[in-house]
Amino acid sequence: MATISELLRDATVAALADLGVSVPPEQVEVTPAQRREHGDYQTNAALRLARTVACPPRDLAERLAARLPEHTAGICARVEVAGPGFVNCFLAPAWLHGVLREVVAAGPDYGHGTAEAGRRINLEFVSANPTGPLHAGGGRWVAVGDAVANLLAAQGAQVHREYYLNDAGTQLDTFVASLRARLRGEEPPPDGYHGRYLVEMAEELRAEHGDDPDPEVVRAWGLARVVAMLEADLARIGVHFDTWFSEQSLHDRGEVAEVLAALAQAGVTYERDGAVWLHSRDLGDTRDRVLVRSDGTTTYLANDIAYHRNKVRRGFDHLIDIWGADHHGQVASLQAGLRALGIGTAESPEPEVILGQLVRLERGGELVRISKRAGDVITLADILDEVDPDAARLTFLLQSIDTPQTFDVEVVTSASLENPVYYVQYAHARISSIGRVAAARGVVRPPLEDTDLGVLTDERELDLLRSLAAYPEVLATAAALRAPHRVTTWVRELAARVHRFYRDCRVLTDDPARTAARLWLAEAARVGLAGALRILGVSAPERMERLDDGDDDAAGAPDAPAAPAAGASGSRP
RNA sequence: GCCCCAGUAGCUCAGUGGAGAGAGCGGCCGCCUCCUAAGCGGUAGGUCGCAGGUUCGAUUCCUGCCUGGGGCGCCA
Numbered sequence: 001m002a003t004i005s006e007l008l009r010d011a012t013v014a015a016l017a018d019l020g021v022s023v024p025p026e027q028v029e030v031t032p033a034q035r036r037e038h039g040d041y042q043t044n045a046a047l048r049l050a051r052t053v054a055c056p057p058r059d060l061a062e063r064l065a066a067r068l069p070e071h072t073a074g075i076c077a078r079v080e081v082a083g084p085g086f087v088n089c090f091l092a093p094a095w096l097h098g099v100l101r102e103v104v105a106a107g108p109d110y111g112h113g114t115a116e117a118g119r120r121i122n123l124e125f126v127s128a129n130p131t132g133p134l135h136a137g138g139g140r141w142v143a144v145g146d147a148v149a150n151l152l153a154a155q156g157a158q159v160h161r162e163y164y165l166n167d168a169g170t171q172l173d174t175f176v177a178s179l180r181a182r183l184r185g186e187e188p189p190p191d192g193y194h195g196r197y198l199v200e201m202a203e204e205l206r207a208e209h210g211d212d213p214d215p216e217v218v219r220a221w222g223l224a225r226v227v228a229m230l231e232a233d234l235a236r237i238g239v240h241f242d243t244w245f246s247e248q249s250l251h252d253r254g255e256v257a258e259v260l261a262a263l264a265q266a267g268v269t270y271e272r273d274g275a276v277w278l279h280s281r282d283l284g285d286t287r288d289r290v291l292v293r294s295d296g297t298t299t300y301l302a303n304d305i306a307y308h309r310n311k312v313r314r315g316f317d318h319l320i321d322i323w324g325a326d327h328h329g330q331v332a333s334l335q336a337g338l339r340a341l342g343i344g345t346a347e348s349p350e351p352e353v354i355l356g357q358l359v360r361l362e363r364g365g366e367l368v369r370i371s372k373r374a375g376d377v378i379t380l381a382d383i384l385d386e387v388d389p390d391a392a393r394l395t396f397l398l399q400s401i402d403t404p405q406t407f408d409v410e411v412v413t414s415a416s417l418e419n420p421v422y423y424v425q426y427a428h429a430r431i432s433s434i435g436r437v438a439a440a441r442g443v444v445r446p447p448l449e450d451t452d453l454g455v456l457t458d459e460r461e462l463d464l465l466r467s468l469a470a471y472p473e474v475l476a477t478a479a480a481l482r483a484p485h486r487v488t489t490w491v492r493e494l495a496a497r498v499h500r501f502y503r504d505c506r507v508l509t510d511d512p513a514r515t516a517a518r519l520w521l522a523e524a525a526r527v528g529l530a531g532a533l534r535i536l537g538v539s540a541p542e543r544m545e546r547l548d549d550g551d552d553d554a555a556g557a558p559d560a561p562a563a564p565a566a567g568a569s570g571s572r573p
Numbered sequence: 574g575c576c577c578c579a580g581u582a583g584c585u586c587a588g589u590g591g592a593g594a595g596a597g598c599g600g601c602c603g604c605c606u607c608c609u610a611a612g613c614g615g616u617a618g619g620u621c622g623c624a625g626g627u628u629c630g631a632u633u634c635c636u637g638c639c640u641g642g643g644g645c646g647c648c649a
Contacts, residue, residue: 034589044591047629057629083592084629129649169649275647286575286645293647300649328577329644357578358643398597399586403579404642411585411598417611418598426611434608441608489587492596503613522608546609 003473004041004075005030008089011071012043018067019060021053030089032470039080039088040466046085057085096465097453103468103524104448108531109154111471115479117156122311123149125322126234126241127164130226131175132195134233134380137359140405142380143396143537144356145322146239147484150535155479160316163230163241164307167223168248169300175226176219179205183218195377201225233381237389238537250306256298259306259341260291268340283336291337304330305337308351312343319351320482324358331355354482356401362408378409386413390538394421397488397536420492421538427495427502428529429544431522434507436543438519443508445519455517460501464521467494468528475535484536491532498525 002010008030016023023045033042046061053060061081068079068087077092103110125145128138149159166172178188182202188194201222209217227244234240250256260276263269268279274294278301281288291302311319323330331353335344344350361368361378368378383392395412398420399405412419438445445451456462471490478486507518530540 029590031589031591034594035592038592042591047591050629086592166649171649273647277647290647295647297647299647303649325578325643327644327649329646330649332576332645355577355643360642400579403586406585408585419611420597422611423597426609430609430612437608485587489596492587496596499612500614502608503610506608508608544609544611546611 003476004091004469005032005473007075008041008043008072011068011075012045012064012087014071015064015067016045016049018070019063021049023049033088038082038086039090041089041091042086043089044086046081046087050085061085061087091466091469093457093462094454096462096469097456099465099469100453100456100521100524101448103527104520107527108534110468110527110531111475112154113156113472113476113479115155115476116152119157119317120160120315121152121157121318121320122160122162122314122316123152123320123322124162124164124311127166128230129166129169129171130223130230131171131193132226132377133197133229136378136380136383136407136409137361139237139380139383139392140356140359140396140401140407141322141324142234142237142239143393144401144484146537147397147487147535148320148322148354148482150537151475151479151482151484151487154475154535160243161239161241162243162245162311164245164247165227166247166300168246168251168303172219172223176215176222179222180215180218183211183213197229233379233384236384237380237393245307245310247303247307250303250310251298255310256303256306259309259337260298260302263291263305263337263340266340278333278337278340280333280336283339285332285336289333289336301330301333301337304334305341308334308338309341309343311351312348318349320354321351322354322356325355326358328355354401357404359405359407362406362410364410365408368409383409383412387416387419390425391416391419391421393537394424394488395419397484400483400485420488422544424491424495424529424533425539425541426544427498428526428533428540429542430502431498431526431529432542434519434522435526438508438515441508443515443519445523446516448520451516451520452513453517453520455514456521458505460497460504461518461521463497464494464501464525467497468524471528471532487532487535491529491536494525494528494532498529501525 009025009028012028012030013023013025016028027048028043028045029048030041030043033039046064047057050057050060055063058081065079065081065087068089069076072079072089075092075095076089079087079089082088106112123145125148126134126138126141128134134142145161149161153159174189174192178192178194178198179202181188181192182198183205188198204225205213205218205221209221213221231244260269263278264276268283269291270277270279275290276292277288278291279288289301290299292298308319334353335350338344338350342348363378380392391412395407396405435445456465467490474486474490478484501521505518507515507522509515509518533540
């Protein structure tokens with residue numbers, strides 16, 4: 001299904017052809033208008049082509065506008081020339097009514113596209129070290145990764161969610177040493193993990209395996225216990241991984257050794273100071289990197305190259321990694337190693353690494369020091385103890401991952417009612433309630449094909465349809481840019497329009513024709529809200545409790561407790 | 574020193590090669606006999622970090638600089 005921009009772009013190209021101006025479609029821009037009086041969409045074609053056609057832009061625009069209606073029949077009510085030579089298009093209400101029928105027909109899949117149709121995509125995200133619970137900041141990758149997966153799936157991809165489990169490195173050794181120390185009733189080593197969870201885990205371990213289990217037992221038990229903890233945390237926020245990929249398994253199957261041999265065979269390695277190095281500098285990196293340490297162990301890089309080769313060999317059409325910006329330095333090294341293996345060519349595209357800026361955790365405006373080893377952490381589970389998963393998720397999906405996010409625990413928890421998630425969910429609950437009331441009153445919604453939508457002429461009504469009309473394009477763009485926050489922005493706008501419609505356009509009236517059309521419009525809006533929320537991994541409740549009934553407004557004022565918060569530090573005289 | 578990201582309203586952030594730059598929160602003023610007031614309306618608040626460049630047109634693209642965040646390990 002073509003988007004509006006595409007439809008209007010093609011119409012513009014055709015109209016220009018009528019004028020004897022031949023121009024490839026990709027050189028014609030049709031964009032949403034910024035101001036209502038400029039219509040719904042606008043093209044700057046006349047401005048851009050004026051020079052080559054040797055015609056004043058305004059004149060060219062006039063000629064274009066004269067021809068355009070032939071090609072936009074049924075879509076635009078009118079077109080007009082404005083400003084220095086823009087051609088503004090005003091969508092026809094009848095066309096918007098057609099959008100409503102499309103939405104209802106498509107249901108939950110409305111707006112989905114085919115940009116990734118048939119592609120098998122491996123999406124790796126989170127992949128936090130299995131040494132403790134998920135950190136609150138890591139929630140960003142949980143929410144973003146899952147939403148990106150949903151976005152790609154909505155474009156027809158078969159998405160495989162994968163968690164890379166670093167169960168072979170020194171971090172796990174340190175974790176095991178810390179666990180054993182707790183088991184003995186001692187403090188973990190200075191560079192170990194000091195979190196409280198290890199004390200509790202040691203108790204569990206003791207109950208199951210006694211005071212002095214074999215170190216290998218401790219290791220296996222500890223790893224399994226942490227993975228179970230990670231899975232449980234992820235389940236609480238509704239995220240499920242298809243594969244938990246063990247780094248250790250790469251070693252066990254000899255894949256790391258294979259990769260090292262292949263790199264040596266390719267002549268891109270050398271020995272120095274007892275270590276094996278990769279000529280990564282010649283392959284696009286800023287410097288050479290160690291693959292095998294002088295003690296014979298392999299580096300994270302060597303293992304990661306083997307891991308990605310494994311993913312390629314599993315037959316995916318495309319690999320995507322979502323990493324925090326603190327892993328930025330690894331990208332060039334990994335790609336250098338993969339290139340040497342022939343991965344990163346036209347036949348075998350290199351992995352796409354999405355870097356997201358980090359979360360700055362604050363409590364009441366003050367930076368929270370984060371150190372998993374010191375045990376001074378705020379975990380995702382801590383957050384979920386205080387807010388529901390929907391609020392947590394949407395908070396992480398409010399802004400572009402290109403910007404560092406400030407996550408104030410106090411704001412997100414104590415003032416959670418201000419979370420935009422409730423604004424959107426409330427819009428869904430409100431619009432849903434209309435259907436319930438209609439049913440209770442015995443108002444029957446006639447079949448859509450028997451409903452005359454021509455009565456939907458109010459700007460509030462048309463605004464809803466304009467939003468819904470733009471949704472396929474929003475989804476396609478968000479998927480292409482791997483930017484789920486664009487869906488958040490869109491659904492917040494739709495929710496605002498739903499609230500305004502609700503306020504100004506009464507659905508259940510004495511006029512059966514109007515009631516029928518508005519019931520269907522409400523249904524279309526509900527489908528739009530629910531569909532976008534589903535992409536974001538947020539639930540769309542049919543009903544929500546009213547917070548405050550009657551006149552005790554103070555009870556519902558979320559900022560009421562703010563005053564004591566200031567005094568909590570002991571400033572009260 | 575080099576690489577990546579950001580700098581937009583008091584705060585948190587959207588957004589765009591175009592026509593007086595938007596939202597939420599916070600401030601102020603209003604709106605519930607009516608489908609849920611977790612809502613709606615109004616008002617105040619901006620040299621889109623700074624300087625050049627490209628362009629008919631730059632907050633948007635390019636370069637430099639400043640500020641902030643993250644990297645550049647025989648850690649992961």
